[in-house]
Amino acid sequence: MESLKRKLRDFAKARDWEKFHSPKNLVMAMSVEAAELMEHFQWRTQEESRNLDRETREKVKQEIGDVLVYLVRLADQVGVDPVQAAEEKISLNETRYPEDKVKGSAKKYNEYE
Amino acid sequence: MESLKRKLRDFAKARDWEKFHSPKNLVMAMSVEAAELMEHFQWRTQEESRNLDRETREKVKQEIGDVLVYLVRLADQVGVDPVQAAEEKISLNETRYPEDKVKGSAKKYNEYE
Amino acid sequence: MESLKRKLRDFAKARDWEKFHSPKNLVMAMSVEAAELMEHFQWRTQEESRNLDRETREKVKQEIGDVLVYLVRLADQVGVDPVQAAEEKISLNETRYPEDKVKGSAKKYNEYE
Amino acid sequence: MESLKRKLRDFAKARDWEKFHSPKNLVMAMSVEAAELMEHFQWRTQEESRNLDRETREKVKQEIGDVLVYLVRLADQVGVDPVQAAEEKISLNETRYPEDKVKGSAKKYNEYE
Numbered sequence: 068m069e070s071l072k073r074k075l076r077d078f079a080k081a082r083d084w085e086k087f088h089s090p091k092n093l094v095m096a097m098s099v100e101a102a103e104l105m106e107h108f109q110w111r112t113q114e115e116s117r118n119l120d121r122e123t124r125e126k127v128k129q130e131i132g133d134v135l136v137y138l139v140r141l142a143d144q145v146g147v148d149p150v151q152a153a154e155e156k157i158s159l160n161e162t163r164y165p166e167d168k169v170k171g172s173a174k175k176y177n178e179y180e
Numbered sequence: 181m182e183s184l185k186r187k188l189r190d191f192a193k194a195r196d197w198e199k200f201h202s203p204k205n206l207v208m209a210m211s212v213e214a215a216e217l218m219e220h221f222q223w224r225t226q227e228e229s230r231n232l233d234r235e236t237r238e239k240v241k242q243e244i245g246d247v248l249v250y251l252v253r254l255a256d257q258v259g260v261d262p263v264q265a266a267e268e269k270i271s272l273n274e275t276r277y278p279e280d281k282v283k284g285s286a287k288k289y290n291e292y293e
Numbered sequence: 294m295e296s297l298k299r300k301l302r303d304f305a306k307a308r309d310w311e312k313f314h315s316p317k318n319l320v321m322a323m324s325v326e327a328a329e330l331m332e333h334f335q336w337r338t339q340e341e342s343r344n345l346d347r348e349t350r351e352k353v354k355q356e357i358g359d360v361l362v363y364l365v366r367l368a369d370q371v372g373v374d375p376v377q378a379a380e381e382k383i384s385l386n387e388t389r390y391p392e393d394k395v396k397g398s399a400k401k402y403n404e405y406e
Numbered sequence: 407m408e409s410l411k412r413k414l415r416d417f418a419k420a421r422d423w424e425k426f427h428s429p430k431n432l433v434m435a436m437s438v439e440a441a442e443l444m445e446h447f448q449w450r451t452q453e454e455s456r457n458l459d460r461e462t463r464e465k466v467k468q469e470i471g472d473v474l475v476y477l478v479r480l481a482d483q484v485g486v487d488p489v490q491a492a493e494e495k496i497s498l499n500e501t502r503y504p505e506d507k508v509k510g511s512a513k514k515y516n517e518y519e
Contacts, residue, residue, distance in 0.1 A: 068181060071263060074270055082277060083284035087449050091221045091229035094214075095448040097247075098324060101207075101214040102441030108204045109434040110426050113338070116204035119258060131255050132265030134210075138251070139266070142244050145232060150184060152245030153252070157187055164195065171196035200336050208335040211437060215328030222321040223313050225452070294407060297489060300496055308503060309510035317447045317455035320440075323473075327433075327440040334430045342430035345484060357481050358491030360436075364477070365492070368470050371458060376410060378471030379478070383413055390421060397422035 068139065068150055075140045090144050097137035104130035181252065181263055188253045203257050210250035217243035294365065294376055301366045316370050323363035330356035407478065407489055414479045429483050436476035443469035 079085050107127050108116050119127060142149040192198050220240050221229050232240060255262040305311050333353050334342050345353060368375040418424050446466050447455050458466060481488040 068263065071266055071270075074267075078270060078274070081279045082282050084282075086284075089226035089229050090232075091224060091226045092448055094218045094221050094229075095321060095444055098211075098214045098218050099441045099445045099448060101211045101247075102438045105207045105211050105434060106438045108207050109431055109438060111204060113202035113204045116202050116207075117257070119203075124258060124260070127258055128260045128265045129269060131251065131258075131260050131262050132267075132269035134214075134247075134251055135262050135266040136269055138244065138247055144230070145237060145240055145244075147237070147241045147244050149244050149248050150181065152241045153184055153248040154187075154245075156242060156245035156249055157184075157191060161191070166194045169195050169197075171199075205335055208331060208434060212328045212332045212335060215325045218321060219325045222318055222325060294489065297492055297496075300493075304496060304500070307505045308508050310508075312510075315452035315455050316458075317450060317452045320444045320447050320455075324437075324440045324444050327437045327473075331433045331437050334433050337430060339428035339430045342428050342433075343483070345429075350484060350486070353484055354486045354491045355495060357477065357484075357486050357488050358493075358495035360440075360473075360477055361488050361492040362495055364470065364473055370456070371463060371466055371470075373463070373467045373470050375470050375474050376407065378467045379410055379474040380413075380471075382468060382471035382475055383410075383417060387417070392420045395421050395423075397425075 071135075071139050072143050075136065076143065079140070088140060088144060090141055093137055093141040093144060097134060097141055100130060100133040100137055104134055184248070184252050185256050188249065189256065192253070201253065201257060203254055206250055206254040206257060210247060210254055213243060213246040213250055217247055297361070297365050298369050301362065302369065305366070314366065314370060316367055319363055319367040319370060323360060323367055326356060326359040326363055330360055410474070410478050411482050414475065415482065418479070427479060427483060429480055432476055432480040432483060436473060436480055439469060439472040439476055443473055 079088055104127065107119075107123055107130070138149060142152070192201055217240065220232075220236055220243070251262060255265070305314055330353065333345075333349055333356070364375060368378070418427055443466065446458075446462055446469070477488060481491070
């Protein structure tokens, strides 16, 4: 992830694209990529989404790459370590959703964010 | 990231939430989190987005964590390594957008996806 | 819809909020509202999404209102009639997806955009 | 809008596509279209977003049509009148954000949802 961050910095700098990379623009780009990723699943059933054909899986992989690219670039621009942020969120969720209280419950799950 | 993936597997398993974690559901959740992250930027100017106050930055950090959590979990469920996917995308973009052709150009930039 | 457009113009003007209502900002706000609407469906099955309880349906209604508010406001700011735009798109789709060619087909449907 | 709703019903029925039109699927499709609309604005400044060239404006128009198509179809499937929902939301917002309290204020605006 650290290496990814540096590559993206170099990529933008070499192309003089830093001026386009405000957090406002980057978050839009990331959200657009998230939707392009979602597009592959919109007409599929949940079951079908668990069994992608090879061609779709390859496209999905590329879109996952796009989302991560913009997420890492955005995090860099606002000075946040994304992996640390995710780990802190998981710790928080472990407290919020104790195993014995929420186990298998859809109701509790709907409150989960 | 590898450790993140394993924590998220354990988290879902311990709560019997794997049944909710179809790729279709996970991509929706990731897209919703991406929008929650975007919400912090919607009325800010690009300049303001480059200078977040401490409180907003903390909230942004948490939302970045949420997006990464669902992205890693989704990638795991479809059998994709997200960091590798991002690196492959960067390599592809280096070929697509040669420095000397696109330098500082907004026009070229608009074709960039 | 015409009346909605006028109400939204008056609303923004009376609050001196027109300066915030650039198309760039409005499209972000609309996309965030779309995600808030989607959030109500992310952990539900397709079957459950067809049978919402009264409380959820009320929340869904409010979010549908929010999306439409920003869509109408955005369309006004870029000088587009949204209903006309939708009707033109339907006409186009009638040509693109002839009944006898696509009937009930998931394959054709996946190509549909 | 009433006519739009009926056309969309007929369109889906004639193609036997009703089975794909669960609210869960439709909200995903609407959210994807919202992002495609947003894509046209992601690298533009706010000023540029207020002055679209003719070609971009035409594409924006088509995407606005797409978002409205899915919003109307979704609203129909959950039994909501979207225009009424929007009008109720405007009334609510008039109470929440009294003109004299929020006039021109970015701070108040950031609390606005």
